[in-house]
Amino acid sequence: MAEGVLVTDADGVVVHANRALRGLLGVGPEVLGRPLTEAIAQEGVQGLVELAEAERESVQEELPVRGRRVLVRVTPIEDPTTGIVAVLSDVTELRRLERIRRDFVANVSHELRTPVAAVRAATETLLSGALDRADTAREFVGIVDRHAERLHRLVEDLLELSRLESGEVRHLPEPVRLRDAVTRALELFSLAVKARGTRLTASVDPAVDCVEATAHALEHILSNLVDNAIKYSPEGATVRVTAAPHGDRVRLSVVDTGPGVEARHLPRLFERFYRADKSRSRDLGGTGLGLAIVKHLAEAIGATVSVESTPGEGTSFHVDLRPSAGPAAEPSRDE
């Protein structure tokens, strides 16, 4: 069993200590037959045993044990024998997950607060007179509009993440023609590219045909990566989308000539709400969730994502996809 179990007899001698217990406390089988006070040096355990014996009821406490969090529950044994049973559970991972959840809720609240405060301030200004003056009315409605848009994006990204994490929608990969997905994704950026004078190019190796994916996942991954590449690069930069065989995979890359990302940020870039450049991301309306979504989508279709970057030269994101032998499903025709 996963829990560590320790039993003593009426004289306080250890009569049972399972493998999990010995592993948790870092002791060997020699603890058997010895008094608990000598056998177990772990701080806190002895005190709990004494308390349980004095109170004649179960007591528990979470203790730091050899770098882990361990919940220790001590129960006195009722007649005919006396002594105690101690059950030790390693709750390190549980506590870690709880902390992640707490941080996530705190992050979401923090992200919501700014746009909500901006909308409230603008509507208050409007209601207290600005509404009657055409020029200021327009300005403040514009502020409401921008921040409502930001709230909308945040909610959409959160929903997408939660759908992906719950596994509620199954992304059953099927053959998808990569060239088509690239073309469709890039179409979305024709306006942004014009506005920023970005050179956006795509080249798909003729040897690449279908990959295991879903059209939704592939286009969403690509549009998030291309959006970042355009957004974080200065005007007139070049963004290249390429696809070519890479070992037994197909590597889809989005390469930009933007500012790059410092090496210390790279390992955390795919975490929810992690931003290398906080103020810049917010100014550009980013939610900080794009790359977390990319990573989840990639995992859902059995692909892996990675990033390389040289500050001052640019950034490359790679998605390594499974090639697919089968033909792409024909688009269904209305009969």
Ligand SMILES: Nc1ncnc2c1ncn2[C@@H]1O[C@H](COP(=O)(O)OP(=O)(O)O)[C@@H](O)[C@H]1O
């Ligand atoms: N192509 C890129 N060039 C430079 N920095 C990037 C690039 N792509 C992502 N980043 C950094 O990674 C962070 C996380 O990206 P993302 O999850 O898409 O969030 P968002 O774009 O909403 O801030 C960004 O805030 C930015 O600091």
Ligand SMILES: [Mg+2]
């Ligand atoms: Mg983004």
